[in-house]
Amino acid sequence: xxxxxxxxxxxxxxxxxxxxxxxxxxxxxxxxxxxxxxxxxxxxxxxxxxxxxxxxxxxxxxxxxxxxxxxxxxxxxxxxxxxxxxxxxxxxxxxxxxxxxxxxxxxxxxxxxxxxxxxxxxxxxxxxxxxxxxxxxxxxxxxxxxxxxxxxxxxxxxxxxxxxxxxxxxxxxxxxxxxxxxxxxxxxxxxxxxxxxxxxxxxxxxxxxxxxxxxxxxxxxxxxxxxx
Ligand code: ADP
Ligand code: ADP
Numbered sequence: 001x002x003x004x005x006x007x008x009x010x011x012x013x014x015x016x017x018x019x020x021x022x023x024x025x026x027x028x029x030x031x032x033x034x035x036x037x038x039x040x041x042x043x044x045x046x047x048x049x050x051x052x053x054x055x056x057x058x059x060x061x062x063x064x065x066x067x068x069x070x071x072x073x074x075x076x077x078x079x080x081x082x083x084x085x086x087x088x089x090x091x092x093x094x095x096x097x098x099x100x101x102x103x104x105x106x107x108x109x110x111x112x113x114x115x116x117x118x119x120x121x122x123x124x125x126x127x128x129x130x131x132x133x134x135x136x137x138x139x140x141x142x143x144x145x146x147x148x149x150x151x152x153x154x155x156x157x158x159x160x161x162x163x164x165x166x167x168x169x170x171x172x173x174x175x176x177x178x179x180x181x182x183x184x185x186x187x188x189x190x191x192x193x194x195x196x197x198x199x200x201x202x203x204x205x206x207x208x209x210x211x212x213x214x215x216x217x218x219x220x221x222x223x224x225x226x227x228x
Contacts (some may be wrong), residue, residue, distance in 0.1 A: 001024075001025055001026055001027040001028075001029070001061065001062065001156070001157070001189045002024070002025040002048060002059070002060070002061055002157065002189065002191070003023075003024045003025075003058075003059065003060040003061075003063075004021055004022050004023050004024075004044075004057070004059055005022055005057055005058045005059070005060070006020045006021070006022055006056065006057040006058075007020070007021050007022070007044070007047065007054055007056070007057035007058070007059060008020050008021075008054070008055045008056040008057050009040070009043050009044075009047060009052065009054060009055050009213075010055045016213050017040045017043040017213055018040040018043050018044055018047075018213045019040075019212070019213035019214050020056070020057065020214075021040075021044070021057075021210075021213070021214065021215050022057075022215075023208060023215065023218060025189060025191065026189070027156075027189055028187040028188070028189060029189055029190070029205045029206065030183055030190045030192065030203055030204055030205045030206075031189075031190065031191050031192065031204065031205065031206055031208065032192045032193075032194060032199075032200040032203060032204035032206070032207045032208065033045065033191065033192070033193045033194075033208050033210060034193075034194055034195060034196075034197060034200045034207055034208070034209055034210070035195065035209055035210035035211055035216070036195065036211065037195060039210040039211050039212060039213065040210055040212075040213040041161075041193040041195075041210060042161055042193060044210075045159050045161055045191060045193050047059060047066075048061075048066070048078065048157070048159060048191065049066075049074060049075050049078045049080060049159060050066055050067075050071060050074060050075075061074070061077075061157070076100060076103075076104060076153060076155065077155045077156050077157060078155050078156075078157045078158070078159060079149075079150030079151055079152075079155045079157070079158040079159070079188075080150055080158075080159045080160075080161075081146050081147055081150045081158065081159070081160040081161070081163045082146070082161055082163070083161055083162040083163060083165055083166055084166065086146060087134040087142060087145060087146065087149070088134075089133065089134055089135060090133075091133075091134075092130065092131050092132060092133060093115075093119075093129050093130055093131070093132050093133075093134070093137070093145055094112075094115050094130040094131065096134070096145060096149055097114075097115050097118060097119075097145065097148060097149045097152050098111045098115065098152070099149070099152075100149075100152050100153040101114060101152050101153050104153055106153075114152060115130060115152075116130075118148040118151060118152060119148065121148060121182060121185070122144040122145075122147065122148055122178055122182070123144075123178070124141065124144060124145070129141075129145075138171070139166065139167055139168070139171060140167055140168075140171030140172075140174060140175060143163060143164065143166075143167060143171075143175060144175065144178065146163065147160075147163065147175075147178075147179065147182070151186065151188070155188070156188065156189060157188065157189045157190075157191070158188050158189070158190045158191070159190075159191050160190065160191070160192045160193065161193045162193055162194055162195070163175075163192075164176065164199070165194070165195075165196070176199060176202055176203060179203065180202070180203065192204070200221070200224075201221040201224075201225065204220075204221055205220065206218065206219060206220055207219065207220070207221055207224045209224065
């Protein structure tokens with residue numbers, strides 16, 4: 001589904017943020033990138049949807065180089081969830097979720113149905129939440145909306161960059177449980193960045209441990225725990 005082939009990223013000063021990494025993420029896999037701050041996790045993630053260009057190597061999605069996709073085609077197929085709550089404050093929850101479906105030209109009726117379904121998926125009552133503004137939601141609720149917004153137009157891939165790390169421990173645990181439940185239903189290919197090993201072990205099908213732009217270990221949570 002997603003293949004990294006000797007991918008390298010050097011920023012202008014010459015530091016190699018990512019240093020010739022190769023791996024393959026399977027369809028429907030929950031893949032967690034973990035490692036200390038500055039090891040290249042966010043850089044790896046942002047290269048997948050071409051938010052930043054590669055310096056060397058190739059990334060393939062479904063066997064096709066990402067550089068050969070039209071950029072909108074690529075990004076519409078990739079949902080992106082950030083750490084910072086990134087909802088548009090002046091828009092309602094429904095309008096926030098509808099951004100990409102609208103760009104794709106969905107009908108108002110189809111969008112409404114989809115918003116209802118998505119809110120229900122994460123336990124937010126559609127009648128209550130649809131017309132609220134983001135400021136009327138708790139941090140955990142806003143981040144739930146961030147997740148379903150990324151899912152709105154049914155992309156194949158979801159990128160998540162420390163999506164729960166700004167939350168208090170209780171909301172965080174609840175969101176982790178939600179995402180496990182959600183993944184059982186939707187089976188997306190998820191690339192999830194965290195620096196929290198407990199979170200990685202809880203969520204991942206496979207964990208990719210990075211350090212200084214390189215892969216140190218790659219395996220299932222069991223394999224990673226048994227070979228520390
Ligand atoms: P992580 O997500 O693991 O914390 P990043 O991918 O953000 O790591 O960063 C990897 C390395 O690249 C770090 O040394 C960071 O300082 C550097 N870096 C990240 N973004 C830039 C940038 N825009 N310009 C220069 N260096 C950067
Ligand atoms: P994110 O919020 O996606 O994790 P980072 O924390 O890595 O992003 O970086 C925040 C901003 O600072 C980004 O715009 C990134 O490009 C920039 N940045 C990060 N590290 C460096 C660096 N060493 N030199 C210059 N810019 C950097």
